[in-house]
Amino acid sequence: MIELRGIHHWYDSAGGRVHALRGVNLTVQPGEVFGIIGRSGAGKSSLVRTINLLNRPTEGTVTVAGQALTQLDAAALRAARREIGMIFQHFNLLSSRTVYDNVALPLELAGLSREAIRARVMPLLELVGLAGLAQRYPAQISGGQKQRVGIARALANQPKVLLSDEATSALDPETTRAILGLLREINRELGLTIVLITHQMQVIKQVAHRLAVMEAGEIVEQGDTLAVFSQPGHDVTRRLLDEVMPSELPPAVLARVRALIRADGAGTRLWRVSFAGESSDRPLIADLVRRFGLDLHIVHGQIDEVQGRPFGNLAVLARGAQESLQAAVRHLQGAGLRVQEVAHG
Numbered sequence: 001m002i003e004l005r006g007i008h009h010w011y012d013s014a015g016g017r018v019h020a021l022r023g024v025n026l027t028v029q030p031g032e033v034f035g036i037i038g039r040s041g042a043g044k045s046s047l048v049r050t051i052n053l054l055n056r057p058t059e060g061t062v063t064v065a066g067q068a069l070t071q072l073d074a075a076a077l078r079a080a081r082r083e084i085g086m087i088f089q090h091f092n093l094l095s096s097r098t099v100y101d102n103v104a105l106p107l108e109l110a111g112l113s114r115e116a117i118r119a120r121v122m123p124l125l126e127l128v129g130l131a132g133l134a135q136r137y138p139a140q141i142s143g144g145q146k147q148r149v150g151i152a153r154a155l156a157n158q159p160k161v162l163l164s165d166e167a168t169s170a171l172d173p174e175t176t177r178a179i180l181g182l183l184r185e186i187n188r189e190l191g192l193t194i195v196l197i198t199h200q201m202q203v204i205k206q207v208a209h210r211l212a213v214m215e216a217g218e219i220v221e222q223g224d225t226l227a228v229f230s231q232p233g234h235d236v237t238r239r240l241l242d243e244v245m246p247s248e249l250p251p252a253v254l255a256r257v258r259a260l261i262r263a264d265g266a267g268t269r270l271w272r273v274s275f276a277g278e279s280s281d282r283p284l285i286a287d288l289v290r291r292f293g294l295d296l297h298i299v300h301g302q303i304d305e306v307q308g309r310p311f312g313n314l315a316v317l318a319r320g321a322q323e324s325l326q327a328a329v330r331h332l333q334g335a336g337l338r339v340q341e342v343a344h345g
C-alpha cells in the first residue's frame, strides 16, 4: 500500500542544513496498522509527512496505492491526496465551523452537493460517536471529542490510508485508549491502512500490528510488534520498551537476590526468562522441577500483552547440579523462550 524507497530529507535552516531523513526504506501492507516510534527529533514527523508529500523528500520515491506520488504534477497530486487522510496532535479544527461543518469541509472542497455531503457526514459522525454533537463548535467539546471530529474529517473522502501524527499525545490515558480503540475499529471495519507516529510504546502496544523504530533519521529496527517487544534488537528499542516493561530488576530485588546467591554459593543462577505468544501456554517452570530436579524460586516477574498475545519475563533463581542447569536452559530455549544469565554464584 505504501512504499518509501531511498528517502533522504535535508532541511535548510538558519543554523545550516539538517539531514533529517537518512536513506529510509519502508513498506506498509494494505490493511495493517503500522507504528513508527522514536525519541523527539528522530525524524518521525518528517517521515509521516513524506507519505502524503506534505514534506517532499530531497531524494527518493513515494508510492501510495500503486501511484508514484513523487512523479505527479500538482493537479494529480491533489487528487491522489484524497486517498490519504491525516489526523494531528492538536486536531487542526476550524474554530468558526461546527462539528458538522468541519467534517463537511473536505467534501465541499471536492465539489459534492449539499445532499451528498449530508449523506456522507452523518454516518461518519455516527461512526465516531458524535451524532449528537453535530451543531457544537470546537470550543464546546472535549479534546477526545475534537480528535473524533478530526478522524471523521480525515475519513470524509473515503481514503485508503490514514496517517496519524501523534494524534493521542495531547490526550489523557483513558481518552487515548478510547481513541486508539476507535482507530482499531476503523481499521477492522473499513479495512483502512493506518500509519501512526508516536513517542509512546503504550500506543504501539495497543494498536500496531508492526512497528519501525527511528533514531537520528534512520529506521534502526522493524518487525511484528510482539516479536520486537519480546526480543528487541536495538538499544533505542530497549530504552523505549522500558516504558511498558522495565528490562532491569528493581534495585531492591537485585540486592536481595545477590545476597541469596552469595549465601548459597556455586550452583545458584539468576536467570531472566523471556516469553511471548504460545510459549507462555506451557507449564515450563513445573517441567524444570519435574524433569531436572531443580529448586526454583521466582523472585520477580512481569506479564503484559500485545493485542491479546501475552509476553513477559520472569527472574528465576535456580539451584541444582551444573549439568541439570545447562539441560534446563536448553529445554527452555527449545520451547522458544529466551534465557539470559543475570548473575551466578
Ligand SMILES: Nc1ncnc2c1ncn2[C@@H]1O[C@H](COP(=O)(O)OP(=O)(O)OP(=O)(O)O)[C@@H](O)[C@H]1O
Residues within 6 Å of the ligand: 011, 012, 013, 018, 020, 038, 039, 040, 041, 042, 043, 044, 045, 046, 047, 199
Ligand atoms: N522545518 C524545519 N527546519 C529545520 N529543521 C527541521 C525542521 N523540521 C524538523 N527539523 C529537524 O529535523 C529533525 C527531525 O525532526 P522531526 O520533527 O521529523 O522529528 P520527530 O521525531 O517527529 O520529533 P518530535 O517528536 O519532537 O516532533 C530534527 O533534528 C529537527 O530539529
